[in-house]
Every structure is written in C-alpha cells, then in structure tokens.
Amino acid sequence: MDENRLNILNASTRDISKLQLLSVFFNNDVIYKIYLRTQVLHQLFQTNPELDINQLEMFHLQFTQTLTDLLKKIKKNNEARADLLLDEVHLNHQLIEQMEGSAYSEQSYVNDKQRQALKMSQSLRKLFQVLSDNSAEYPFAANINKFSAHFSADYFYSISTELVYELLVYNPADVYSNEYATIQRKLMGSLCKYDFKIELYCGVRANDIVLEVYRFADVNKYFLFSPLNNVLLFCDVAKLGDIDLKNTVSKRERIMRELRDKNVQLTGKAGLIKANLPENITALLAEDYKKIADVNFMAHMNAFDVQANILKTMLNTDIL
Numbered sequence: 454m455d456e457n458r459l460n461i462l463n464a465s466t467r468d469i470s471k472l473q474l475l476s477v478f479f480n481n482d483v484i485y486k487i488y489l490r491t492q493v494l495h496q497l498f499q500t501n502p503e504l505d506i507n508q509l510e511m512f513h514l515q516f517t518q519t520l521t522d523l524l525k526k527i528k529k530n531n532e533a534r535a536d537l538l539l540d541e542v543h544l545n546h547q548l549i550e551q552m553e554g555s556a557y558s559e560q561s562y563v564n565d566k567q568r569q570a571l572k573m574s575q576s577l578r579k580l581f582q583v584l585s586d587n588s589a590e591y592p593f594a595a596n597i598n599k600f601s602a603h604f605s606a607d608y609f610y611s612i613s614t615e616l617v618y619e620l621l622v623y624n625p626a627d628v629y630s631n632e633y634a635t636i637q638r639k640l641m642g643s644l645c646k647y648d649f650k651i652e653l654y655c656g657v658r659a660n661d662i663v664l665e666v667y668r669f670a671d672v673n674k675y676f677l678f679s680p681l682n683n684v685l686l687f688c689d690v691a692k693l694g695d696i697d698l699k700n701t702v703s704k705r706e707r708i709m710r711e712l713r714d715k716n717v718q719l720t721g722k723a724g725l726i727k728a729n730l731p732e733n734i735t736a737l738l739a740e741d742y743k744k745i746a747d748v749n750f751m752a753h754m755n756a757f758d759v760q761a762n763i764l765k766t767m768l769n770t771d772i773l
Contacts, residue, residue, distance in 0.1 A: 458502075461510045465495050468513045468521065475524045479728050483738045484524070490745050491517055516741070527730065535723040542719050545712045552709050559706065562608050569600040570653040573667060573678065577685075578649050581641060584629050591633055598680040601656065605663040607705045609656035610696050617659045620677060623686055636685040640676050647671060655696060666690065 469491050476484040491513075498509040572594040580592035601609075628635050644651075650670035657664050665678045666688055677688040 458506045461506050462495070462499055465498075465509055465513055468517045469495060471521050472517060472524075475521060475528070478528060479524065479730055481728075481730050481735070483735060483742055484730075487520070487738065487742050487745065490742065494745070516745070520738075520741075523734070527734065528727075531727045531729055535726045538719045538723040538726070542716045542723075545716050545719075549709050549712050552705055562604055565600055565604065566653045569665070570651055570667065572597055572600075573653070573665075574649045574651050577636075577641075577644050577651075580634055580636065581645060581649075583633075584631065584636075584641070589632070593633070593683065601663045601665060601680045605656055605658050609658040609663060610693070612657045612659050612693065614659040614662065616692060617657075617662050617664065620664065620688060620692065621679060621684060621686065623684075634683040634685065637676075637687055640685060640687050643669065643674060654690070655693075657693060666693070 469488065472484075472488045472491060476488045494509065494512065498504050498506055576593040576597060579590075579594075582588070583590050583592045623635075623637065627639070628637050629641060630636070647669050651667045652670055654666045654668040654675060657666060663680060665680065666675055667678065668675050675688045675690045676685060678685050
C-alpha cells in the first residue's frame with residue numbers, strides 16, 4: 454500500500470472516530486446512521502484498491518469534517534447553556550448546606566415542645582404561689598423564652614397582626630398581675646383545677662410578635678402565652694383558622710426540599726439541553742443520510758459538495 458493511500462485511510466479512521474464520539478454524545482439515530490455509513494464507505498475504499506482513494510479524502514473533507522465541526526459547535530453552545538443551569542444547581546446546593554448547618558431539626562422541635570410545656574407548667578405553679586403570697590419572686594423557669602426564640606421563625610404558624618392584637622385584648626379587672634406577669638383570673642382557676650397539666654399546642658407569629666398556645670391536657674381548653682410581656686390569657690383556637698398540626702416541617706426545611714426538587718429538575722434539564730439537536734439540523738442530516746446511503750452514492754460523489762455547503766452555511770450562522 455502506497456504512503457498516500459495509507460495516510461488517507463488513517464485520516465479517515467480519525468474522522469470516523471470523532472464522529473462516533475459525537476454520535477454517542479448526542480444519542481441521535483440520524484447521526485449514528487451517518488457514522489455507520491461512513492464506516493461502510495471507509496471499508497469500501499480500504500478493500501477495493503482500484504477505487505480512487507482521493508474520493509474518500511474529498512468526502513471527509515467536504516462532509517464528515519464539516520459535519521463534525523457543526524456538531525462540535527452545537528455541543529459547545531449546548532454545554533454553555535447547560536452550565537448556566539448547573540451553576541444554579543451548585544448555588545442551590547451551597548444554600549442547602551448553609552441552611553442545614555443552622556436549622557433545628559423536626560425531632561428537636563418535638564422534643565423541645567415537651568420540655569417547654571413542662572417549663573410552663575412549673576412556671577405557672579410558681580406564679581400561683583407568688584401571687585398567693587404577694588411575693589416579689591420571679592416565677593418563670595430559666596430560659597422560658599428560649600423556645601420561641603429558636604423555633605418561631607421556622608415552626609410557628611403565620612397569622613395577621615390584627616389577630617394577634619385581638620387575641621391579646623383583656624379587661625384589666627379580669628386579671629391578676631405583678632411586675633413579672635399578667636394572667637386571667639379564670640385561667641389561673643382552671644390551671645389550679647386541672648393541676649397545671651398542660652401541653653404545647655402550637656406557636657403562632659405575626660412579624661416579630663410571637664405567641665405560644667397551650668392546651669389543657671385533659672380538657673378542650675386553650676390559653677396563650679406572650680413571651681414579649683408574659684401575658685397569659687384564654688385562647689379561642691377557632692380564631693386561628695385551619696392549622697395543620699401534623700405538619701411539623703419547618704419553613705426552612707420546606708425551602709430546602711424545594712431547592713432539592715429544583716436541583717433534580719435543573720440537572721435533568723441540563724442533561725437534555727446538552728444533547729439537544731435543533732430540529733432543522735436533524736432534518737438536514739436526515740436528508741444527508743439518504744444521499745450517502747443511496748446505492749448510487751459513489752456515482753454522485755462529486756455532486757455532494759451541495760450538501761456540504763449547506764452544512765457549512767449552518768456552521769457559520771449565529772442561530773445555533
């Protein structure tokens with residue numbers, strides 16, 4: 454085999470290998486068929502020395518190399534668009550990590566609800582004693598406001614400011630009060646009657662104003678506690694509307710879940726964008742395949758430059 458023929462066949466193999474990689478990347482049937490057909494043509498010239506090897510070189514120069522350049526340009530553009538989505542995925546992931554590092558877990562919220570109810574029960578017993586003895590002793594347990602400070606932003610239910618003010622309205626004649634707390638007289642009577650057995654029902658907030666709502670353990674009665682001024686009043690929970698107490702997912706956790714779901718969607722979309730082939734390109738390649746798959750293709754080899762010129766025109770446009 455002469456050196457020129459060998460060089461052309463080796464170059465043909467390299468061109469076909471590039472096309473194969475692109476057919477895998479795009480996972481497109483038409484590109485794959487063209488790739489297979491170029492293999493057939495290569496084999497045809499390799500096994501038939503009487504054929505003009507320069508025609509194979511011309512075919513790759515006009516068609517295969519132009520097609521490869523076009524597909525590489527589309528690939529580069531697609532990857533640039535996909536990278537924008539993947540950058541957003543990366544930023545979302547960083548935000549999730551930051552939120553995970555500072556978020557209180559659902560289990561810690563459930564556990565601290567129980568501890569807070571116990572603290573409040575002990576505090577109310579102490580308040581009853583302080584009011585009875587007309588003592589100046591501080592009645593509330595240590596860190597009684599820590600629960601709301603930790604969990605109100607993520608786990609307390611949002612209500613209107615107007616409703617907060619409505620819930621906190623009371624008649625001064627109907628309350629006991631000292632320098633530390635204000636509590637409805639009938640509420641204190643009910644607490645004594647039921648031995649201060651309570652559970653934390655939920656927390657509500659309006660902007661920076663937070664309220665803790667408690668339930669008597671054995672009866673369907675509720676009262677609220679305002680950490681801001683230590684006010685304790687009966688609470689009509691019907692005014693709170695439809696609160697889903699089974700939903701203990703924090704706002705922060707909901708945001709993190711939404712970001713995770715969005716990342717899945719963005720990653721999938723980025724994958725589709727990378728391998729996307731415009732419909733006009735697909736249609737053009739389908740026509741090209743018909744021509745190179747024709748049994749009389751060899752007889753029209755010199756006329757193939759028309760199709761090659763169309764590919765070159767596509768390559769040089771900015772619409773890809």
